Amino acid sequence: MGYRPTIGLEIHVELSTASKMFCGCPNHFGDPPNSNVCPVCLGMPGVLPTMNRQAYEYAVLMGLALNCRIATFTKWDRKGYYYPDLPKNYQISQYDLPLSSNGYIDLLVNGQTKRIGITRAHLEEDAGKNVHDLPGCTGVDLNRAGVPLLEIVSEPDMNSVPEVMAYARSMRQLVRYLNISQANMQQGHMRFEPNISLWVFDDAEPDGGHYTPIVEVKNLNSFRSLERTVAFEIDRQAGQWQADPDGYRMDKMSKQNRGWDDVREVTVYQRHKEEADEYRYFPEPDLLPVEIDDAWLGRIKAQLPELPIARYARFRKEFGLDEKLTTLLTSERGTADYFEAVVQAGASPHRAANLIQSQGLRLANERGTDVAGLGISAERLAGLCKLADEDKVSATTAAGIFQAMLESDDPPEKIAQDRNLMQVSDTSALEAIVAEVLSENGKAVADYKSGGKKAKKARSFILGQVMQRSKGQANPKVAGELIDRKVLGQT
Numbered sequence: 001m002g003y004r005p006t007i008g009l010e011i012h013v014e015l016s017t018a019s020k021m022f023c024g025c026p027n028h029f030g031d032p033p034n035s036n037v038c039p040v041c042l043g044m045p046g047v048l049p050t051m052n053r054q055a056y057e058y059a060v061l062m063g064l065a066l067n068c069r070i071a072t073f074t075k076w077d078r079k080g081y082y083y084p085d086l087p088k089n090y091q092i093s094q095y096d097l098p099l100s101s102n103g104y105i106d107l108l109v110n111g112q113t114k115r116i117g118i119t120r121a122h123l124e125e126d127a128g129k130n131v132h133d134l135p136g137c138t139g140v141d142l143n144r145a146g147v148p149l150l151e152i153v154s155e156p157d158m159n160s161v162p163e164v165m166a167y168a169r170s171m172r173q174l175v176r177y178l179n180i181s182q183a184n185m186q187q188g189h190m191r192f193e194p195n196i197s198l199w200v201f202d203d204a205e206p207d208g209g210h211y212t213p214i215v216e217v218k219n220l221n222s223f224r225s226l227e228r229t230v231a232f233e234i235d236r237q238a239g240q241w242q243a244d245p246d247g248y249r250m251d252k253m254s255k256q257n258r259g260w261d262d263v264r265e266v267t268v269y270q271r272h273k274e275e276a277d278e279y280r281y282f283p284e285p286d287l288l289p290v291e292i293d294d295a296w297l298g299r300i301k302a303q304l305p306e307l308p309i310a311r312y313a314r315f316r317k318e319f320g321l322d323e324k325l326t327t328l329l330t331s332e333r334g335t336a337d338y339f340e341a342v343v344q345a346g347a348s349p350h351r352a353a354n355l356i357q358s359q360g361l362r363l364a365n366e367r368g369t370d371v372a373g374l375g376i377s378a379e380r381l382a383g384l385c386k387l388a389d390e391d392k393v394s395a396t397t398a399a400g401i402f403q404a405m406l407e408s409d410d411p412p413e414k415i416a417q418d419r420n421l422m423q424v425s426d427t428s429a430l431e432a433i434v435a436e437v438l439s440e441n442g443k444a445v446a447d448y449k450s451g452g453k454k455a456k457k458a459r460s461f462i463l464g465q466v467m468q469r470s471k472g473q474a475n476p477k478v479a480g481e482l483i484d485r486k487v488l489g490q491t
């Protein structure tokens with residue numbers, strides 16, 4: 001007997017619209033509690049919601065990026081809940097007619113492509129937040145109530161922790177590429193709910209087998225907790241099945257919800273899962289259905305950028321970059337755009353990629369920005385790449401100039417000249433220095449010329465003298481060639 005984890009993932013993504021889903025309140029994190037509220041998102045009786053068109057377009061854009069079928073007709077539904085952070089006692093969502101369905105996303109897992117089905121992606125509104133850090137009571141902050149929330153439901157196509165993580169990270173990358181969410185985990189912009197069960201099978205009977213009861217783990221708000229939760233649940237369910245092979249199976253036990261205890265690093269039982277009809281879904285009477293025509297859909301389609309996996313493949317092919325460098329450069333759209341602009345401006349792809357990796361990403365990270373946010377234009381960086389490609393500055397010096405460019409608007413060539421960092425490759429200038437050094441070091445010249453044991457050491461010594469006299473600016477390759485020619489008569 002063996003088992004294979006079977007995992008589906010629901011992801012909630014807050015969309016970065018200016019205002020909320022059904023009212024004009026600002027969609028803005030971090031403001032004083034209950035400052036971004038109005039009668040609509042407070043759930044006062046008799047108010048009328050109005051749909052945020054931008055949020056709808058963002059959701060359709062994501063549906064397109066996930067290769068979904070986009071519904072031409074959708075409606076809104078009320079999903080009944082009673083929670084302190086949901087004063088309306090219902091959430092406006094999409095039940096039987098989601099705006100997108102039947103899609104997929106391709107992931108790269110350990111160099112292999114894996115396709116994960118997307119069941120549906122629909123829009124709804126977020127709830128408020130209970131605040132537990134007040135002395136002696138719990139507060140309710142409704143600034144988040146009504147923020148547009150995109151729920152993306154996958155098929156149970158993932159079979160391992162690395163696949164779940166690749167899927168979750170690809171979703172974050174995708175919403176950032178589309179510029180529809182900042183996907184900032186610390187601000188709760190993305191939350192995960194994995195559905196986990198094991199397919200238990202007998203090797204001798206490939207058609208036989210059964211599932212362990214499905215467990216849904218609610219509200220995970222970090223990649224770390226997602227990773228640990230899934231790994232923990234796989235082990236826990238395997239243990240349960242081994243202890244009770246006949247009873248611990250989906251057809252004998254209902255689904256359950258569990259929560260993740262971050263301190264003890266275990267999942268804990270919450271309740272048996274409610275079935276959909278317990279939410280008392282019914283059509284939202286205050287909102288019109290949405291009909292999307294070809295012209296509107298066409299305008300949204302036109303906004304689709306090149307998606308991460310396509311861009312990755314193109315960078316590998318077009319620029320001949322390795323997997324690691326390509327992954328880094330395409331991880332964020334802004335970095336990929338910047339890199340391409342630098343190449344467009346005349347830099348060699350390898351030089352540009354290496355400088356962005358070794359200097360750009362590091363410095364951007366230190367300053368809490370992205371590469372483009374460092375304020376070095378693509379043209380200036382291309383100028384630096386060209387200096388290095390033409391051997392006018394060494395690779396080490398190029399790294400130093402990159403940093404200096406953060407503080408100066410001068411062209412890289414001027415920075416190099418002002419700081420005496422240009423390599424001297426000009427043979428006439430170097431020839432004079434080489435001639436001087438050779439005339440002053442007769443013994444070393446003789447040793448080198450003799451070709452004996454001391455020759456190699458003597459050549460290094462002479463080259464060292466030339467480098468010193470040029471104050472480190474001689475191009476070592478050109479200087480070495482000059483020395484060889486003068487001493488050995490080689491061309």
Ligand SMILES: [Zn+2]
Pocket residue numbers: 020023024025036037038039040041042146
């Ligand atoms: Zn409001």
